[in-house]
Amino acid sequence: MTPLLAVDELEKHYPVVARGLISRFARKKPAMLHAVDAVSFAIARGETVGLVGESGCGKSTLVRLITRLIDPTAGSISFDGLDTAAVPARRFGRSALRRRIQMVFQDAEGSLNPRFTAFDAIAEPARRLARIPRDALKARVEEVADLTGLSRELLGRFPHQLSGGQKARVGIARAIVVEPQLLVLDEPTSALDVSVQVVILRLLDDLKRRLGLSYLFVSHDLNVVRLLCDRVLVMYLGKIVESGPADAVFANPAHPYTKALLSAIPTFEPGGKRSGLRLVGEPRSPIDPAPSVCRFYGRCPKGIERCATAMPALTAVAPARQVACHYPEIGGATV
Amino acid sequence: MSQALRHARYVLGENPVTAIAFALFLLLLLLAVFGPALAPYDPLASATTSALQSPSARHWFGTDQLGRDILSRIIVATRLDLGIAGASVILAFAIGALAGTAAGYFGGWTDRLVGRAVDTVMAFPLFVLAMGIVAALGNTITNIVYATAIINLPIYARVARSEANIRREAGYIEAARLSGNGEARILLAHILPNILPIMMVQISLTLGYAILNAAGLSFIGLGVRPPTPEWGIMVAEGASFIISGEWWCAFFPGVALMLAVFCFNLLGDGLRDIVDPRMRT
Amino acid sequence: MSDIALLEIEDLAVEFRTRSGTVRALERVGFSLSRGETLGIVGESGSGKSVTAFAIMGILDAAARVTAGRIRFGGLDLLAANEKTLQEMRGRELAMIFQNPRAALNPIRPIGRQIEDILIRHANVLPAQARVAAIEKLAAVNIADPERRARAYPFELSGGMCQRVMIAMALACSPALLVADEPTTGLDVTTQAVIMDLVADLARRQGMASLLITHDLGLAMDYCDNIAVMHAGHIVEIAPAATLFRAPCHPYTQKLIAATPRPNARLADLLAIPGGLPDLRRNDLPPCRYSARCERRGKDCDTPLRVVDLGAGHRVACQYPL
Numbered sequence: 001m002t003p004l005l006a007v008d009e010l011e012k013h014y015p016v017v018a019r020g021l022i023s024r025f026a027r028k029k030p031a032m033l034h035a036v037d038a039v040s041f042a043i044a045r046g047e048t049v050g051l052v053g054e055s056g057c058g059k060s061t062l063v064r065l066i067t068r069l070i071d072p073t074a075g076s077i078s079f080d081g082l083d084t085a086a087v088p089a090r091r092f093g094r095s096a097l098r099r100r101i102q103m104v105f106q107d108a109e110g111s112l113n114p115r116f117t118a119f120d121a122i123a124e125p126a127r128r129l130a131r132i133p134r135d136a137l138k139a140r141v142e143e144v145a146d147l148t149g150l151s152r153e154l155l156g157r158f159p160h161q162l163s164g165g166q167k168a169r170v171g172i173a174r175a176i177v178v179e180p181q182l183l184v185l186d187e188p189t190s191a192l193d194v195s196v197q198v199v200i201l202r203l204l205d206d207l208k209r210r211l212g213l214s215y216l217f218v219s220h221d222l223n224v225v226r227l228l229c230d231r232v233l234v235m236y237l238g239k240i241v242e243s244g245p246a247d248a249v250f251a252n253p254a255h256p257y258t259k260a261l262l263s264a265i266p267t268f269e270p271g272g273k274r275s276g277l278r279l280v281g282e283p284r285s286p287i288d289p290a291p292s293v294c295r296f297y298g299r300c301p302k303g304i305e306r307c308a309t310a311m312p313a314l315t316a317v318a319p320a321r322q323v324a325c326h327y328p329e330i331g332g333a334t335v
Numbered sequence: 336m337s338q339a340l341r342h343a344r345y346v347l348g349e350n351p352v353t354a355i356a357f358a359l360f361l362l363l364l365l366l367a368v369f370g371p372a373l374a375p376y377d378p379l380a381s382a383t384t385s386a387l388q389s390p391s392a393r394h395w396f397g398t399d400q401l402g403r404d405i406l407s408r409i410i411v412a413t414r415l416d417l418g419i420a421g422a423s424v425i426l427a428f429a430i431g432a433l434a435g436t437a438a439g440y441f442g443g444w445t446d447r448l449v450g451r452a453v454d455t456v457m458a459f460p461l462f463v464l465a466m467g468i469v470a471a472l473g474n475t476i477t478n479i480v481y482a483t484a485i486i487n488l489p490i491y492a493r494v495a496r497s498e499a500n501i502r503r504e505a506g507y508i509e510a511a512r513l514s515g516n517g518e519a520r521i522l523l524a525h526i527l528p529n530i531l532p533i534m535m536v537q538i539s540l541t542l543g544y545a546i547l548n549a550a551g552l553s554f555i556g557l558g559v560r561p562p563t564p565e566w567g568i569m570v571a572e573g574a575s576f577i578i579s580g581e582w583w584c585a586f587f588p589g590v591a592l593m594l595a596v597f598c599f600n601l602l603g604d605g606l607r608d609i610v611d612p613r614m615r616t
Numbered sequence: 617m618s619d620i621a622l623l624e625i626e627d628l629a630v631e632f633r634t635r636s637g638t639v640r641a642l643e644r645v646g647f648s649l650s651r652g653e654t655l656g657i658v659g660e661s662g663s664g665k666s667v668t669a670f671a672i673m674g675i676l677d678a679a680a681r682v683t684a685g686r687i688r689f690g691g692l693d694l695l696a697a698n699e700k701t702l703q704e705m706r707g708r709e710l711a712m713i714f715q716n717p718r719a720a721l722n723p724i725r726p727i728g729r730q731i732e733d734i735l736i737r738h739a740n741v742l743p744a745q746a747r748v749a750a751i752e753k754l755a756a757v758n759i760a761d762p763e764r765r766a767r768a769y770p771f772e773l774s775g776g777m778c779q780r781v782m783i784a785m786a787l788a789c790s791p792a793l794l795v796a797d798e799p800t801t802g803l804d805v806t807t808q809a810v811i812m813d814l815v816a817d818l819a820r821r822q823g824m825a826s827l828l829i830t831h832d833l834g835l836a837m838d839y840c841d842n843i844a845v846m847h848a849g850h851i852v853e854i855a856p857a858a859t860l861f862r863a864p865c866h867p868y869t870q871k872l873i874a875a876t877p878r879p880n881a882r883l884a885d886l887l888a889i890p891g892g893l894p895d896l897r898r899n900d901l902p903p904c905r906y907s908a909r910c911e912r913r914g915k916d917c918d919t920p921l922r923v924v925d926l927g928a929g930h931r932v933a934c935q936y937p938l
Binding site: 067069090093094098099102103105107109110111112113114115116121124125128129171174 | 505506507509510511512513514515516517518525528529
């Protein structure tokens with residue numbers, strides 16, 4: 001069964017603009033920032049995959065590559081067997097694939113045009129991508145508003161007149177109005193209060209089942225990822241360092257970075273924090289990284305000789321679990 | 336809509352000066368539209384017997400060297416001055432806003448080209464540039480409008496460019512791309528409507544400057560030609576009489592100019608408060 | 617933890633005059649903090665937690681008015697003190713760190729200089745020795761290569777480093793009380809852990825009390841001795857952290873815990889909190905601002921609210937505590 005989304009050796013490198021007159025004229029090859037490096041994974045139909053990682057790990061870039069807002073420098077992205085990278089980002093808006101991959105943004109407020117009402121915001125993709133004629137538009141927008149729990153009288157309001165939860169619903173409604181198959185959710189609840197977050201997460205879960213959607217759920221909040229995701233991918237400095245079923249990875253992380261992430265989240269045990277695993281220092285530079293040194297070397301509590309001489313590849317260490325580490329440990333036992 | 340009106344009423348109520356400016360603006364508009372009908376005398380009718388009479392019950396603002404009623408001339412000049420200023424500002428806005436928005440949104444060569452063009456215009460002392468353009472093309476009202484428009488272009492281009500630049504990476508622009516919008520459509524349907532309010536403020540502020548420009552050009556003889564009544568010419572002609580004690584010939588047109596510019600500046604401030612309270616000083 | 621109350625707040629009420637009415641932001645807020653104690657103030661947006669912090673520091677917005685209550689800090693009445701006294705206290709005895717670290721630092725001044733400014737102003741350090749002292753302070757917050765970093769500008773540093781600089785500035789004079797307003801929101805979770813560990817460690821070493829304002833219940837649970845839960849301008853419950861989590865007595869606290877994603881809870885286990893915040897501009901707010909949303913609402917809820925003392929530092933403001 002072809003996966004819905006298959007990403008293979010995806011790369012996005014940005015040239016770092018040289019400062020200073022001499023280097024500009026020197027015509028040397030410019031330094032490259034490796035935002036995403038040799039990333040491969042797949043999302044099956046109906047699956048919810050979580051993507052976790054901290055700032056600078058490349059998840060925003062990866063998300064923009066998958067939703068085809070930017071073009072990769074190398075690698076392939078296939079959606080339902082079709083090569084999406086073949087169509088450049090500039091023209092993707094007119095491709096038939098555009099409506100099948102949609103996104104819900106982190107900052108719901110920023111993702112809504114301040115001069116568009118909720119109705120306009122939801123109707124726009126319906127008109128442009130699904131080509132719903134004007135007379136059927138109202139019905140469709142109302143249908144989707146009902147689905148997302150947005151009361152119809154709010155459709156005439158502007159973003160600044162809506163609450164955080166209502167804006168989040170508008171963002172979700174806009175994304176699903178064109179009946180996409182893959183929905184990328186970029187931290188959809190991080191700006192919401194905890195009580196609103198529950199409601200929105202429940203809504204997303206419900207919609208997933210009702211509309212048969214696949215999700216790529218990006219978040220830095222591991223507790224939230226645990227709630228919705230079947231599988232999880234952990235990213236660090238442009239590479240995937242661990243992947244596997246969410247429950248298994250959270251219960252027994254194999255990569256030292258995943259372990260550090262998990263021990264940093266609140267335990268809900270008073271005073272329990274004081275004993276967690278802590279990362280020291282700053283991450284390595286993503287500019288022209290040494291190709292044969294593990295990206296986590298230097299910050300990793302382990303750091304053995306081999307880590308500085310060979311880049312660990314993402315390899316299977318258990319059924320459905322992959323880790324990119326020379327000395328992965330599951331539950332204290334080296335695998 | 337009613338919320339906007341309520342906000343407008345609040346701003347006008349909070350700030351009496353803005354309310355006064357608004358009232359003045361309406362008065363100017365009234366004079367511009369109905370001027371010739373409201374003027375007590377024919378602004379062009381000269382009567383050398385009653386030349387240079389000081390303000391009296393018959394001639395509230397006195398008469399000038401050709402016996403023409405100064406009040407009537409001031410009233411009728413409103414249409415011309417506001418007209419020139421308005422036309423040039425609209426022209427400058429239309430071209431400048433579009434060019435600036437494109438420059439700010441697309442960056443790259445569009446930005447460089449527009450940037451260089453704007454820099455070129457701004458390299459000149461703007462009034463001198465206006466003088467040069469009118470001198471080269473001739474003393475007609477159309478040319479005054481063109482000249483004033485050209486020297487006001489840079490400010491619109493700059494404001495539009497920086498506003499477009501800020502919004503270019505906004506979430507809703509990415510969302511618009513996901514909704515299948517091409518770049519041109521995003522520019523017209525998403526970016527422009529959002530920078531329009533700020534541009535409106537800029538328009539109001541520049542109107543004052545444009546009036547001064549038109550008046551200034553006329554003052555040095557490069558503008559409107561006599562006997563057409565225009566505030567700048569009136570000040571120029573009246574200036575030579577100040578020494579001999581006939582102050583009213585230059586004073587009243589000068590006051591009219593001052594009030595108009597004052598009005599537009601205050602209006603601009605008030606508009607800014609209405610449009611974007613965060614920009615309040 | 618000593619028994620002498622460092623900070624005592626009684627019956628604090630704060631209002632904001634706005635275009636659309638008077639917002640009764642805080643009402644009958646009271647708690648106390650001892651030397652060396654860490655108190656967390658937890659609440660959702662609109663609960664009044666930041667207003668409380670700003671009231672203590674005396675940096676409320678011009679539209680704000682303290683309409684009742686007292687804030688005593690080490691015996692001094694902060695609300696009655698004049699601005700000059702407050703300026704002396706701030707930085708020296710009373711320090712604050714803010715949510716957006718980069719925004720709280722002067723963007724055009726190297727960070728070393730900013731720390732020196734504080735040392736010269738408040739710690740009576742001579743300008744000649746300030747540079748070395750500033751470098752020491754940077755080292756104390758675990759900034760690597762402090763001599764070089766002291767010359768850096770805020771934009772050259774990461775969010776986590778800026779927050780460390782802000783902590784270094786706040787702690788430069790070993791204040792008695794640190795108020796931290798959402799200090800780690802916007803930081804990565806690993807950085808968050810490191811920063812909170814740092815603050816806890818420095819607080820312990822300097823015997824400093826801290827007030828942690830946060831919307832993250834989990835964070836408060838991990839780092840605070842006691843937690844006060846706020847809702848719509850009221851403190852609804854105060855208890856030691858462990859007690860609050862295991863045995864909350866206020867319906868809102870219980871619902872807040874139930875809505876927070878935590879280990880071992882499935883999506884179906886999380887519960888939403890019904891209703892929404894009341895409009896704080898209304899004149900007819902009930903004595904208990906949660907009662908309109910509360911499932912346990914009874915006829916006593918319309919009578920003036922009482923604070924029930926359950927012993928061992930646990931107090932709840934409810935007519936029908938759990």
